Amino acid sequence: MSDPIRRSTKQRAAIYDVVQQLPNFHSAQDIHAELTQRGSRVGLSTVYRALSAMANDGDVDTLLRDDGETLYRQCADSAHHHHLVCRQCGATIEVDGPTVEIWTQHIAAQHDFDDVSHTLEIFGRCPQCRAG
Amino acid sequence: MSDPIRRSTKQRAAIYDVVQQLPNFHSAQDIHAELTQRGSRVGLSTVYRALSAMANDGDVDTLLRDDGETLYRQCADSAHHHHLVCRQCGATIEVDGPTVEIWTQHIAAQHDFDDVSHTLEIFGRCPQCRAG
DNA sequence: AACGATATTGACAATCGTTTTCATTTAGGA
DNA sequence: TCCTAAATGAAAACGATTGTCAATATCGTT
Structure with missing residues (x-):
């Protein structure tokens, strides 16, 4: 440390x-x-x-x-955040999800896990790529 | 196909x-x-x-x-689901998150992305490993 | 049951991202 | 300036995975 x-x-x-x-x-x-x-x-x-x-x-x-x-x-x-990434062109938008943070904490607590972290990425196709 | x-x-x-x-x-x-x-x-x-x-x-x-x-x-x-994985022993619990599903859809829609998918894993330490 | 087209196998080499090694260089405090 | 440990870089090592290709096995057809 x-x-x-x-x-x-x-x-x-x-x-x-x-x-x-x-x-x-x-x-x-x-x-x-x-x-x-x-x-x-x-x-x-x-x-x-x-x-x-x-x-x-x-x-x-x-x-x-x-x-x-x-x-x-x-x-x-x-700060902690996640990404919305375009599968095609790689464009990335940083997103912030208090809801998800709370949810993961909740799930972990429910199963008596501690020292919790998580990974979350959203993939999709952006408007530009859809148009192109 | x-x-x-x-x-x-x-x-x-x-x-x-x-x-x-x-x-x-x-x-x-x-x-x-x-x-x-x-x-x-x-x-x-x-x-x-x-x-x-x-x-x-x-x-x-x-x-x-x-x-x-x-x-x-x-x-x-x-069916689509996610995992709560113990970092130490690898024990895995399948979790289901309607909240998260909705949230990711919402985020994607907000940025006009389509064809959306996502990855989400929660890591932590299970009660057994904490005790051991 | 034998045939034949082709999917599958497996030993091995090749690939590819990443890490390690280690001798040389460099940063930065004394 | 001097010194010591951090940093560098070229090359080798590494580890997971994929490709190659000749030999084999599957399964619909005869």
Whole structure:
């Protein structure tokens, strides 16, 4: 539980910048490619390490895709929230569900579980993609 | 969309039996190991193929773990439902959430999304594990 | 019961995302 | 500046899953 010491490096700054600038969710490899594109030669391992550290610190938002790949995105507010994601174009809307939070707590309590967390993602097709 | 033709084989039967008999969620590799244990020499590829086919047909229930590994379990009722899973021992309770269903529909409609689905899992620590 | 088309199997290689290793570099306090 | 531990990166290791393809088994037909 002790705060891990973290030094600020050019690489981490570059990675952070890219994540902030990219819309929607992207894989570590995407981000690495974008970095390379921009001329920042950062190792892939470093990208993975930095992203998971940021996710750990709550500085970026993560989403586990159906095939198990982890996607990262800038985090508007670090509060707990969920996502409505377009299956086709990946557009993401952050949603907030007090109802669901209460419901999960209730279910857990009902079965005498503690230390409760949950994952919830909504997938669908956005109006743009339906029109297109 | 045409129904794939499916022949019944000893291997598939054996795999199905194991899944039916094992409690909670297990990985394809777990199931393969159990099969080997019992003397059924079934190829690992076959286990993977059979399980994803069964999942596709709605004959077994799947869960995507945090690290991306897919877990399978016998499916009590094929109706839509969610899970309350013990992080420690893996004990699983099937839960049903009309509230959540309605809420996700509502959120999707609000943002004009259609063809909506969602994933929801609750993780926690069960009373047994807390006591132990 | 034998036939034949094709679905299925299984050993193995290949893939792909991610993690580890470890020697080298770098940040940042003393 | 010096020093120590954190950070980096190239490459290898890893682990789950999928592809390959020749051999085999299923099942409707003869």
